[in-house]
Amino acid sequence: MADGNPKKADLAKSIETESLFLGGIKPDKEWTELPVEFKPGNFNYPTKPDIIEKLGFPNPRKWTPLDEDWKLPENWKEIILQALKDRLEKNRALKLFMDTCVRCGACADKCHFFLGSGDPKNMPVIRAELLRSVYRGEFTRAGKILGKMVGGRKLTKEVIKEWFMYFYQCTECRRCSVFCPYGIDTAEITMLGRELLHLLGVNINWILEPVVNCDRTGNHLGIEPHTFKQVVESLVDDVKEITGVKVNPTFNRKGAEILFITPSGDVFADPGIYTMMGYMLLFEHIGLDYTISTYSSEGGNFGSFTTPEMMKKLNAKMYMEAERLGVKWILGGECGHMWRVVHQYMNTMNGPADFLEVPVSPITGTPFSNAKSTKMVHIAEFTADLLKNEKLKFDARRNNHIRTTFHDSCNPARAMGLLEEPRYILKRVVNNFHEMPENTIREKTFCCGSGSGLNTGEYMETRMRGGFARANAVQHVHDKHDVNTLTTICAIDRVTLKAAMDYWVPDVQVAGLHELVGNALIMEGESERTEDLREDELEDFEQGEGKDE
Amino acid sequence: MILLIILILIAWVGTALAGLETLFGLVIPYVALILFIAGFLYRIYYWSRSPVPFRIPTTCGQAKSLDWIKRDRFESPSNLFETLIRMAMEILLFRSLFRNTKAELKPGPNLHYGSNKWLWLGGMVFHWTFLVIILRHYRFFLEPIPFVISLTEKIDSFFQVALPILYLSDILILAALTFLILRRIFGGPVRYMSLFQDYFPLYLISGIVLSGMMMRYLTKTDIIKVKQLSQSLIHFDFTVPSGIGAIFYIHLFLVCVLVSYFPYSKLMHMGGIFFSPTRNLANNSREKRHINPWNPDVKIRTYHDYEEDFRDKMIASGIPLDKD
Numbered sequence: 094m095a096d097g098n099p100k101k102a103d104l105a106k107s108i109e110t111e112s113l114f115l116g117g118i119k120p121d122k123e124w125t126e127l128p129v130e131f132k133p134g135n136f137n138y139p140t141k142p143d144i145i146e147k148l149g150f151p152n153p154r155k156w157t158p159l160d161e162d163w164k165l166p167e168n169w170k171e172i173i174l175q176a177l178k179d180r181l182e183k184n185r186a187l188k189l190f191m192d193t194c195v196r197c198g199a200c201a202d203k204c205h206f207f208l209g210s211g212d213p214k215n216m217p218v219i220r221a222e223l224l225r226s227v228y229r230g231e232f233t234r235a236g237k238i239l240g241k242m243v244g245g246r247k248l249t250k251e252v253i254k255e256w257f258m259y260f261y262q263c264t265e266c267r268r269c270s271v272f273c274p275y276g277i278d279t280a281e282i283t284m285l286g287r288e289l290l291h292l293l294g295v296n297i298n299w300i301l302e303p304v305v306n307c308d309r310t311g312n313h314l315g316i317e318p319h320t321f322k323q324v325v326e327s328l329v330d331d332v333k334e335i336t337g338v339k340v341n342p343t344f345n346r347k348g349a350e351i352l353f354i355t356p357s358g359d360v361f362a363d364p365g366i367y368t369m370m371g372y373m374l375l376f377e378h379i380g381l382d383y384t385i386s387t388y389s390s391e392g393g394n395f396g397s398f399t400t401p402e403m404m405k406k407l408n409a410k411m412y413m414e415a416e417r418l419g420v421k422w423i424l425g426g427e428c429g430h431m432w433r434v435v436h437q438y439m440n441t442m443n444g445p446a447d448f449l450e451v452p453v454s455p456i457t458g459t460p461f462s463n464a465k466s467t468k469m470v471h472i473a474e475f476t477a478d479l480l481k482n483e484k485l486k487f488d489a490r491r492n493n494h495i496r497t498t499f500h501d502s503c504n505p506a507r508a509m510g511l512l513e514e515p516r517y518i519l520k521r522v523v524n525n526f527h528e529m530p531e532n533t534i535r536e537k538t539f540c541c542g543s544g545s546g547l548n549t550g551e552y553m554e555t556r557m558r559g560g561f562a563r564a565n566a567v568q569h570v571h572d573k574h575d576v577n578t579l580t581t582i583c584a585i586d587r588v589t590l591k592a593a594m595d596y597w598v599p600d601v602q603v604a605g606l607h608e609l610v611g612n613a614l615i616m617e618g619e620s621e622r623t624e625d626l627r628e629d630e631l632e633d634f635e636q637g638e639g640k641d642e
Numbered sequence: 643m644i645l646l647i648i649l650i651l652i653a654w655v656g657t658a659l660a661g662l663e664t665l666f667g668l669v670i671p672y673v674a675l676i677l678f679i680a681g682f683l684y685r686i687y688y689w690s691r692s693p694v695p696f697r698i699p700t701t702c703g704q705a706k707s708l709d710w711i712k713r714d715r716f717e718s719p720s721n722l723f724e725t726l727i728r729m730a731m732e733i734l735l736f737r738s739l740f741r742n743t744k745a746e747l748k749p750g751p752n753l754h755y756g757s758n759k760w761l762w763l764g765g766m767v768f769h770w771t772f773l774v775i776i777l778r779h780y781r782f783f784l785e786p787i788p789f790v791i792s793l794t795e796k797i798d799s800f801f802q803v804a805l806p807i808l809y810l811s812d813i814l815i816l817a818a819l820t821f822l823i824l825r826r827i828f829g830g831p832v833r834y835m836s837l838f839q840d841y842f843p844l845y846l847i848s849g850i851v852l853s854g855m856m857m858r859y860l861t862k863t864d865i866i867k868v869k870q871l872s873q874s875l876i877h878f879d880f881t882v883p884s885g886i887g888a889i890f891y892i893h894l895f896l897v898c899v900l901v902s903y904f905p906y907s908k909l910m911h912m913g914g915i916f917f918s919p920t921r922n923l924a925n926n927s928r929e930k931r932h933i934n935p936w937n938p939d940v941k942i943r944t945y946h947d948y949e950e951d952f953r954d955k956m957i958a959s960g961i962p963l964d965k966d
Contacts, residue, residue, distance in 0.1 A: 109751035114831050116747060124834065183936055185692040186919045192685075193914030196840050197761060198832040199738075202745040208753060218835050235906065244837040270700045274732070274739045274765075275911055276920035278700060308943050309951075318952050319959035344961050387961060388945050401695070402938050409942040417945055417964075438696055441932045463706050463720075467928035478708055508698070510705025510718035510925055517711070532743050532755035536702040536717070565753045 097133060098553045101596055108561060112211020115202070124213050125226070125246065129255045131158040134554035137261060137297040137547060145294060147305045148403075152294025158257065163250070165293050170248055172292050174231055180285055187285055190277045191228045194221060200269040200277075205539050206262050209558030214259050217269035217279040223259055224282055227252060257295050260286035262555060264547060265398070265430075266503035266540035283545075288400050296399075300546035303395040307407050311390040312357035318344075318387035324360055325369070325385065332370050335628060337620030340373040342385055345418065349384035350455060352415045355426025355472075356392040358584035364603055365587045367626040368427060371611025375476065378614050379456050379484060383424065389414040392431040393584060397438070398546040405442040408434055411469070412443050422452035423469040427605055429544065429583035432471060432511070433504035440467040457482040471505075473514040473582060476610060480521050487613040489524050491622060493632040495578045495609065496525040498570045500563065500590065501538035502583035512536075515582050515606050522613040527574040533566040543589035553592075560593035568598050579603050646845045646896075650853075653895035658888035666891045667871055667882040674898035681905025682913065689917050697932040700920040702741075706929075718925045725924045732921055736762055736769075761825070768818035771811040772847075774798055775854075778809070782872040812855055819848050839907055846900050853893040863890050 099107070113120045120127065136158045145153035154164050166172065181188050200217040202208065207215035214220060222244065229236030229245035236245030246252065265280035290296060306315030316324070322344050333339050343349065355372065359365040376383055389410040396403030415423050425435055440446070449468040452461040459478045461470045479485050499519055505511040512535050520526055533539050542559025543552075570576040579590055579601050591603045612625045624630055656662045703714025719725040731737040744758035777794050781787045799807040823844050826836045857863040867883040868890060874881050904910070916922065949956065949963055956963055 105751055109747065109749065112747060114834075115745065119830060120834065182692050183695065185689055185694050185917065186698065188689050188692050189914050189917050189919075192689075193908065193911040193918070195908050195911050196832070196835045196837065197739075197765075198829065198835060199742050199761060201831045201835070203743075208745055208747075213831070213834060216831060216835065222835070239838075242838050244839070267700055270920050271702055272738055272741055272743075274736055275915050276700060276732075276738065276918040278698065278920045281698070311948065317955055318961055319955040322959050322961060346962065387956075388948050402940050405938060406940045406942055409940070410945075413942065413945065435928075437698055437927050440927060441696055441934050442937060444931050459708065461708075462929070463926075464928040466931050469928070474707055477711070481708070481710060507700055507702070510701035510703060510714070511707070512704045513711045514707060530755070536700075537741075537743075561751075562753055565751075 098557075099134075104554070104557060108209060108211070108558065113213055115208065115211050118211075120213055124219055124222075125241075127214065129251065129258055131254075131258070134552070136258065137299055137549050137552050140294075140296050140298045140301045144298060144301050144305055145296075148301060150291055150294065150296075150301075154294060158254070163254070163293075163295065165250065165253065165295070169250075169253070169293050173248060173253075173289050176289050176292055177228070178232070180288070184281075184285070186278070186281050189275075190221065190281060191225050193275045194218065194225065194277055195275075197274065199272045199274065200279075203269045203272050204263075204279075205266070205268070205542055205562040206264075206555075206559045209542070209561035210555075214255070215262060217273075217277075220259050220263055220279055221277065221282045223252070223255055224286055253290070253293065253295065256286050257290060260290065261297060261547060262559075264503070264540045264542065264544035264559065266544060267507040268503070268537065268540065271507060271536050284398075287398070291400060297546070297549075299549045300395050300398045303546075304399055304403055304407065307391050307395065311386070311388045311410065312360075313391055313393060313395055314357055314361055316357065316361070316390070318390075321360065321387045321390050328360070328366055328370055329373065332373060332626075335370075335624055335626060336374065336616055336622065338374070338377065338616040338618060340377040342373055342376075343383075344385055344387055346384035347418050349418060350382040350421050351384075352389075352411075352418060352420040352423045353383045353385055353426070354389055354392045354411060354423060356428040356431055356584035357390055358393070358428075358588060359426055359605070360390075362584070362588050364591060364608070364627070365584050365605065367608040367611070368584075368587065368605025370626045371605065371607035371609070372426060372472070374611040374614050374616060375485075375607060378486075378616060379479065382455065384418065384420070386414045386418065392426055392428045394431060394434045395546055397430055397434050401442075404434060404438060408439055409443045411435075411439070412446050412449075415446070415468075416448045421450045422464075423449070424452075424472060424475060425469050426472055427582040427584065427607060429502035429504040429585060431584075433508045435467065435469050436509045439469070454478055456484050471509075471511060471514070473505075473511060473518060473606065476607070477514040477517050480518060486615040487522060487610075488615055489522050489613050490634045491613050491625070491631055492523045492609055493525070493634060494625070494629065495523055495604070495612075496527070496574065496576050497523055497578040497580045497604070497609070498527050498529050498567065498574075498576045499534070500529075500541075500567075500579050500581040500586060501534055501536075502581055502586050503538065503540050503544060505582060506536055506538050511582075515580075518606060518610065519580060522609050523580075525574075527570050527576055529566040529570050533562070539563040539566065541583075541586045541589040542593060544585055548585060548589045548592075556589065557593065557596050560589070561597065563590070564593050564597035567594065567601055571598055571601055577601055580606055580609060582606050643841070643845050645842065646849050649846075649896060649899055650849060650892050653892040654888050656895075657891035663882050663884065663886075663891070666895055667886075668875070668880060670895060670898050671875060674902040677902035678904055681902075682910075685905050685910050686913055689914070693935045694919050694923070695934040695936065697923050697925075697927040698919050699923045699925045701925050702738075705925050720926045720929070721924055725922060729916070729922055733915055736765055739765060760821070764818050764821040764825070767814050768822060771815040771818065774811045775809075775815065775851075778811070782869050783876055785873075808859075812851070812858075815851055816848075816855075819844060819851065823848070843900070843903070843907065843909055846896060846903075850893060850896045850900065853889055853896065857887075857889055857893060861887065861889050863887050
């Protein structure tokens, strides 16, 4: 953790004693009167001017939120009001979410940022009111005449600052929308809020630089094709060293049956790399005819944290590459927001994918009819089917040193309904599995606290506050069941939860689902396994007479 | 609250002192009805004319997946029928509100999430009794009184203790309104987020209920004359029987205010709930393509350009090319 970040004990104390409402303290001002104070640790660095230029976005300049003057374009107000009007006509959800909220308060304590900060503007209802108040004050007759009395506000530069703070203090996790009686989804509000701010050049580098990179090189990190291949091959070497088996991924190979796309975090980031090793072992184990693309080497989509246009632009490569390589269908790795895009947006934006076939597992013959139009299958669906059909030889005891719980990632849980597949796999390949408390899992799962492009080093205090609710539930199963591993199916989680665990529950490591699959697989021609994919020693057990699963 | 008192005074002064019974008995009800219908239709049109660009249901259960995986049909519906059931559960039973929990920060700090169904209960009682009361009022408009309505009345007056019949719904709606008002006044975060337009309808409806109950249980308003007026209203006779009494006009005026306010306020959540894209769409976007009418045209970096840029590096590392 970098210097200047609060110590765990101090942050814990702050959450316990300084949280408004939760800590029993009532704010002494209306939320509209609460000042917006930027200080190191509570904002992400703004986008560098050259990145904005490369994207063709407006108002490239050097600035920081600490400045009094944010150097907005002269007609900033007109730009925002016109754009808001335009977006209202383009998206029914937005109109409804502006009009139907009754402020019942059901969402108030459902946000991880509220639970970790006690800041009333982190209650989803008020986050939406940040925008709704302007909608009322500038667009509705009652709001124009009665103003404050009916919760209407005029758009000011102060409001822009507030939007920047709070629309980048929402991870678009949709937990509030589960509890809202009208299904109001703050993620939609946040997405729109960010879209409006882009028009003024108010945005963050951590999201937009990856967008530029991904466009140019095919992945967020900006890794060029030769390096991408080299890094995967170094993982191949590691696998060989640990298991004695050489796995054989191919790159940009035409005529492969399946194109495999996973977030680049699995290729480059610890602990995602162990998940990548797991995928490759699995594919080798079943003899899958697959290829990896360097052109479409990113499953994630930071464009989806930007604008619908950027989301479409980055996502388009998946289908374009699948068509060029002539594969039958696409298999997608473990990732959260990637699957929000693939499941709910891809086919609409870049379909129809008539050049692909309805996905059928070449090993079991199972058709994935739930993906018959988009033609992309989640690896958890794919592997669950393999296990159900007893196509894998594995020994769960190889994971006996792992006592795990499962973190449902926001998007697979609340935007896909992918809940049972990963659990089925986990229960088969690991012997010690314990669920976290029921109000913190499945559709009620808590965000890692750093999703939607907020996983920067400079934002650590806010991130740790946001991750507190998740960490607290992990702490519970750690204390009760001695859980030492948090398994997840999201590449961002693997990075951000690692940081949150190191901070809040240091004895718990973060793993990917297919890392644990990879650990357990009995490979043909393998050497005696003494270490898992992280090169941690296995617990003693009788090797060789693996449970014949 | 003050506004409510002003409204009551207007009705009282208008009918009891100024004798403007035609205004309050005929003109205002017609105007209110027109405002209601026009406003309601406009709001529905205003929402409908914006498209739903993406299929964004919030999934609250296991989706349709492999055949052997037990799916949650009504929390993650995969077709129209299941979606309709989901919506019915939301609209009739307030399904999402039933999920409500209350987070508590305990020393540690530790977070606890307790079940919290009071809002669900209060909301259910309020909305359902309101519906029953509206249905009961149909006997002022319909002749003969349909069986469904008289049955509702019978059930409603099940716990009759004395004459006149004491309706269960009157007691329940008062209890629910009191709860809803008190939680806004005393409920920390809820008070903090509440606006004028959150209190006003509650007070207004309380005024309507109380004036209605006064007529029934205290002042004994002449029901025959009220029915004459309501019949005159629906048959466009434009006659107002005299001597119905101020309390009736206060009741009627408050109803008119509520009805005309309705389409221009948060009360339109009644219509909005049918439109919510996180609830009224099936979670089948990988199975069936959803169309976005404004799907933007975006320039995409092609593989061709990519290969041009990285050709030498790709050759050096043995990655196959399209163009050698």
